[in-house]
Amino acid sequence: MSIVTLARFQFAMTTIFHFFFVPFSIGTALMVAIMETMYVRTKNEQYLKMTKFWGNIVLLSFAVGVVTGIIQEFQFGMNWSDYSRFVGDIFGAPLAVEALLAFFMESTFLGLWIFTWDRVKPGFHALFIWLVAIASMVSAFWILAANSFMQHPVGYEIKGGHAVMTSFSALLTNPQVWYEFSHVIAGAITLGGVGIAGLAAFQLLKKNINNGDFYKKSMRLGFIVALFGSLAVLTAGDLQMKNLVTEQPMKFAATEGIYKNTGDPAAWTVVAWANEAQHKRVFGIGVPYMLSILSYDKPSGAVKGMNTINKELTVKYGHKNYYPSVNTLFYSFRIMAAFGMLILLVSILGLFFTRKRKETLYKQKWMLWIVALTTFTPFIANTCGWLITELGRFPWTVYGLFTMMQSVSPNVSVASLLISNTIYFLLFTALGGTMVYLVIRTLKKGPDYEIELAKKDDKSNIDPFDKEAFN
Secondary structure, eight states, X not given: OOHHHHHHHHHHHHHHHHHHHHHHHHHHHHHHHHHHHHHHHHOOHHHHHHHHHHHHHHHHHHHHHHHHHHHHHHHHHXXXXXXXXXXXHHHHHHHHHIIIIIIHHHHHHHHHHHHOTTTSOHHHHHHHHHHHHHHHHHHHHHHHHHHHHHHSOOSEEEETTEEEESOHHHHHSOHHHHHHHHHHHHHXXXXXXXXXXXXXXXXXXXXXXXXXXHHHHHHHHHHHHHHHHHHHHHHHHHHHHHHHHHHOHHHHHHHTTOOSOOOXXXXXXXXXXXXXXXXXXXXXXXXXXXXXXXXXSSSOOOOOOXXXXXXXXXXXXXXXXXXXXXXXXXXXXXXXXXXXXXXXXXXXXHHHTTSXXXXXXXXXXXXXXXHXXXXXHHHHHHHHHHHHHHHTTTTEXXXXXXXXXXXXXXXXXXXXXXXXXXXXXXXHHHHHHHHHHHHHHHHHHOTTHHHHHHHHOGGGGSOTTSGGGGO
């Protein structure tokens, strides 16, 4: 395996694993903020119990997310030093703002939320978790602002062999930022709702379950948030894909498996397989008119194929292989879209079958299993989305400016990359296993654990420096 291949694999591994936790933290923090707000408004103690219980899951996700984020930054400096030099002047500003403002705000208010339960008024305490949720979204914005430059470079000049920022405002108004940000945040909201609903379903599947009403209320709230999020995901995803038709036509053509120019109208391919070596489609089953409708919102319009686009890119940028991994992109897009529709359907039916008049879902184990297994679908869909985003702009790291071959560190070796890949894989396996173990342990303890613990040992909360502690 080549140095570039191993470096790309390491980037994919660290990014995908880190992105398991980023949207989960954003989505569950929002869910907990809603729960605590409901408690403040209604004074219903069950909402307070929900806030504290699901808040433990947020803390676990946040902790693992921070660790994986540090590892991701480390591998950037180790494997992509030439890339870092090229974009350092551009990336410095948004990443500095993310670290010094957004992440600092997120971690500060999370600490205040953890340690001020009985020290501030409930409404003020709820504000802390809302600020955590908002700060996590702002943090995502700055990261995506940097990533959007890689997709659609704006506000720069090339000086001394690297990109120099000429307009910070251009970086923030880059259309790609808002396509990515809306899509990512909508996906995070969806994951938060589905995650809480799915974990609640796992609990309801247990025999002799306590706190049944607690989990039912959590599940229904999860369905409401997931419904809103999945509708937003479909809207944002549709707008982003339409943008690719003109901005990154090769990526768009690859997600549709189109090598030759389509006719007018264009058919949308349901399933297909490509011979990537020979740049041709082996087989495909299409739906007439559908691709034109999806691309242009009308039943007419042709789409350029990869063969034509490759010729155009060769004229513009020189002779290179501009064909991405077609089969990976083709099925990543369909898996992402299919799971998005599944989540929407599960959310709608979940709300229908948990209505007060007829709570059918809670009585049918097969329905609960569907909801429980749906927990994992947003993680897969988010991963597929990032595969499309990153693999689709091959061979570029910065589209049209800097290639992967130019980006890799000149001093790394195959041996060092094999060792670091192995270490990272083992570390991620350990972190992932620990996260799963702690989540399961938290679920087993149940929402009454802390209350029962306090009742069993009231002295555990006594200040040892209080003079009455010695009486």
